[in-house]
Structure formats: structure tokens, C-alpha cells
Amino acid sequence: MSFSRRETILMALGAAAATTLPMQARAAIEDAIAAFTDGAEPTEGGITLTAPEIAENGNTVPIEVSAPGAAAITILAADNPTPDVATFNFGPLAGAQAASTRMRLAGTQDVIAIARMNDGSFVQASQEVKVTIGGCGG
Amino acid sequence: MADNVTPRVRVPRDAAAGDTITIKTLISHPMESGQRKDSDGNTIPQSIINRFTCEFNGESVVEMILEPAISTNPFIEFQATVPESGTFAFTWYDDDGSIYEESKDIAVS
Amino acid sequence: MRLSTLKTAACGLALVAAPLAASAEDLLINGQVEINTEVQPADHMKGIVPVVRSGWTFRSPETQVLQMDDFDNPGMIFVDQGMSLWQTGDGETGESCADCHGDMAESMEGVRASMPKMNPEGTDLWTLEENINNCRTERMEADEWAWESSEMLAMTAAIGKQSRGMPVDVEIDGPAREWWERGEELYYQRVGQLDMACANCHEDNYDNMIRADHLSQGQINGFPVYRLKWGGLGSIHRRFKGCMKNIRAEPYNRGSDEFKALELYVASRGAGLDVETPSVRN
Numbered sequence: 001m002s003f004s005r006r007e008t009i010l011m012a013l014g015a016a017a018a019t020t021l022p023m024q025a026r027a028a029i030e031d032a033i034a035a036f037t038d039g040a041e042p043t044e045g046g047i048t049l050t051a052p053e054i055a056e057n058g059n060t061v062p063i064e065v066s067a068p069g070a071a072a073i074t075i076l077a078a079d080n081p082t083p084d085v086a087t088f089n090f091g092p093l094a095g096a097q098a099a100s101t102r103m104r105l106a107g108t109q110d111v112i113a114i115a116r117m118n119d120g121s122f123v124q125a126s127q128e129v130k131v132t133i134g135g136c137g138g
Numbered sequence: 139m140a141d142n143v144t145p146r147v148r149v150p151r152d153a154a155a156g157d158t159i160t161i162k163t164l165i166s167h168p169m170e171s172g173q174r175k176d177s178d179g180n181t182i183p184q185s186i187i188n189r190f191t192c193e194f195n196g197e198s199v200v201e202m203i204l205e206p207a208i209s210t211n212p213f214i215e216f217q218a219t220v221p222e223s224g225t226f227a228f229t230w231y232d233d234d235g236s237i238y239e240e241s242k243d244i245a246v247s
Numbered sequence: 248m249r250l251s252t253l254k255t256a257a258c259g260l261a262l263v264a265a266p267l268a269a270s271a272e273d274l275l276i277n278g279q280v281e282i283n284t285e286v287q288p289a290d291h292m293k294g295i296v297p298v299v300r301s302g303w304t305f306r307s308p309e310t311q312v313l314q315m316d317d318f319d320n321p322g323m324i325f326v327d328q329g330m331s332l333w334q335t336g337d338g339e340t341g342e343s344c345a346d347c348h349g350d351m352a353e354s355m356e357g358v359r360a361s362m363p364k365m366n367p368e369g370t371d372l373w374t375l376e377e378n379i380n381n382c383r384t385e386r387m388e389a390d391e392w393a394w395e396s397s398e399m400l401a402m403t404a405a406i407g408k409q410s411r412g413m414p415v416d417v418e419i420d421g422p423a424r425e426w427w428e429r430g431e432e433l434y435y436q437r438v439g440q441l442d443m444a445c446a447n448c449h450e451d452n453y454d455n456m457i458r459a460d461h462l463s464q465g466q467i468n469g470f471p472v473y474r475l476k477w478g479g480l481g482s483i484h485r486r487f488k489g490c491m492k493n494i495r496a497e498p499y500n501r502g503s504d505e506f507k508a509l510e511l512y513v514a515s516r517g518a519g520l521d522v523e524t525p526s527v528r529n
Contacts, residue, residue, distance in 0.1 A: 082205065085207040096216075
């Protein structure tokens, strides 16, 4: 699936609107975080999120997450139409609590990764990814 | 079922016992997000691969829950520990109920 | 650079120098297939561009890396599909491509690098798509594939890949000359509401930024291309149409004489670049 220029602009406008309506946007991402952590407050450190600073196209943004000792890692995009992106549940034969995938971003925004550690605690990392819109869509 | 769904998996042919190996998977799928409209203005319903699992000899390596924000033709890379020779089983679950499967053997010395 | 000839203010397209130099890194696929992404211009290109550069050299590291390993390259899914279509019988005769042409790796080697070229009778310029459809209708007695159908894209990707690493070398003399000259004329002809020609972006301003996009030389040595924007493969003529829409022109049709002529001319501008099919771009 790909987004047409119009759809991308509409999504970008949606993202822009979200920044002017911080309550609503924050509510969606906070709900998504709370759904994963069950209300617990994640701490910084112990998790690495690798994503490009600038994505050439928001349709396909490479992302890698790693949290040694994690039982699960979830990825969220704060200003997408819905913030959930993916959740990895690591089994006993996982060689590392790490994974890579490719995701969609509806505009420049923060990408957030949260890990649930084996001891039940939560750690979090986030990074802003700029998405270039405009130029020669073709 | 989405048209022409083709899974691809890369697993090393052999490894030493206890080695950590890298596995890559790619499957052709439109991952229709449910956010798009057709030319008549009607919303195109969501149709995605919503779950992926990798098991080795029946034991879990990783499970992934996929949301509409995962790109077309989902790519997944992860690590596995291989205690013995055996078979990796990969399964992708489609919103429409279709299940796509692939398996790969590995020889462990 | 002829910036003044562009109506930048009118259309709001601000062209500025790109912040980053092109990557000097070479394109090595799977650690073994070396691709020449920067070559000296052929005789007919001397004085037009100092170096002929693949579109790969204009992309970000994250996009570039997708083409450096066949597993990371999503276009390879469709190469696999094309290779399986190659073995599949179709049409009244029930024959497959393989029944006549055998192993694709041998019989199709170099084919993409020489396309488009004159048909066997020398009466028409044929693209790879037209060669495939001619086989389908005349030999297999099957229906034509639509230009942008998943089957055609898979087959052109699979055939194209057999020329990967071989330099683009299209025939531009003899009966093809007329087509080439027509293509050259189209390349420099301003069209559309923005009154722009291919050359305004891809000859005068490659390596500059057009808003957020890093303009390339518009080379076609990697088609069909997997575009992140499309989330799939697309043909050369689809890309031409996209460019024409961007400059607010009425695009020609896929398979039109105009696009066939332009394909030959643009391919010749990239003479010497290695075929990259299926390439990955933004």
C-alpha cells in the first residue's frame, strides 16, 4: 500500500492538527503506553531504538529495537492515525531481545519503544524521525 | 486472500550448537491500512497480516503483533539460538483468515 | 546551471544546493556483485554531463542499503514470482517461456541492457514489455499482459535481473536513429503548466534539492524499480507519467510512441551504467 500525495498531506494536516490539540493527541499515545505498561511508569535506559533521523519516504522507515533481558518490546508512533506499530514477544529461543522491521510514519513525529523486562519493570526510548513530504512524488 | 502472497525466509544452512543466528523474513502483502479511500471516497477496509510467529522444533523464538503501521511487504529481522539440528517454522496470519507458512532446516554441529 | 530559466517562483519549487555530497561508497550487492554507479559519459553524452550517475548515488544511506542485499530488497519477491511465471505454461499452446528459452539466466542475459531495440523486422522499436507480449500472443497464443500488471512487472524484473551488473548498451544508430532523435527532442521539449522539460530537472539541476527531494539524473538502468512510495514495482513508463504529472502536463500513455522514443533516448543517456534491476528508490 502507498499513500497518494493528497492522502499524505491530509495525514500531515492531521498530525499538525494533533500538535495544536495536545490533549487529544497525547491521550491516544498515553492510552497506548498505558495499555502496554498497565499504568506503570517506564524508566530511561536499557533499551535502544535505531531509526533514521530523516526518512526519504514515510511509507517505509527502517527501525530496530533492542532491550537485553526484555520479555516484550512494543513500538509506538505518537502522531500516526493510530499509535500502535508492532509488539515483539520473545520466546525462550530468541537469540537476542532485538528485532528490526519497516514502518509507516504519517509525518515527522516521535517514535517510541517500550520494553517489558523479565522482572516486570518497563524501560522506554524515543526518537524523532523527520519525514520528507514534497518534492517529486511521481 | 491477498493476491500473490509469497513468503521469503533467510536462515543459515548450518551453525554450531548454542550459536546465535540472524533470521530475515519478507512476505509480499499490501498491508491495507484501513486509512485509505478509493476513488469513490469509500474507505478501503483494513486487510493486513496481523501476527507472525517463528518457532524452532516447536519452541517459540519470537512472536510479532503487526498493526496497520507496518509497511507493505512486511520485513522482519531477529535472532535465534539453535541448541540442536532441527526446523524453523514461520507462520503469518492474515486478517482474512489466511495463513501463510514456510519452514527451513538447519544443521547444528 | 540554468536556474533562471526555471519558473521557480511561479510554481513554488525552490531549488537549493543539496546539503550532502553524493555517497562515494560503491554499490556492492550481496558482497559480490559490483555495480558501476558512476561512469564516464558515452560519446553522444560528452559535454552534457561530466559523469553519468545512477539514481542510487542520490539516495539516503537507509534507502541505498536496501539494494545492497537481495534479501533486504523487496523487489526480489517479484523477481521470484517472475521466475515461477517463466516456468508456467499459458495460452492455447500451453507452453511456458522456459519451453523455448530454457534457463533464464542464460537466454535472457544481457537482454535488459540492450532494451529498447528495433524488432526483428526493423519496423518498430520494441520495449522489453512488447517483446514479452509478442511472445505471448504470437508463440504461446496467450493474452497480452497489461503494461503495469503484476505479471508483467514480475517478468520484466526477473528478466532484467539476468543483466544485473552488465552495462547499458542500446543501439541508437541505423533504423533506431529516428526513434532516438524523437526521444531527444521530447527530452528537451518544455511541456505542461510549469513549462518544464526533462532536462530542466535531470540535466540542469541534478544533485540540487527540489523542495525535500534530491534530484537525480533520471537514469533508468534499474527498472522495473521498487519505489518505497509505491510499495511495489513500477515500469519506466509509469515513472515518466509521474514526472509529467508533477510538471502539470498531460502524460503520454504507457507504450505510446512518445514514451518508447523517450525510453530509448534516456537509456542511451545512461550508457555504460550497470543494469541494477530491480533497484530500490524512494
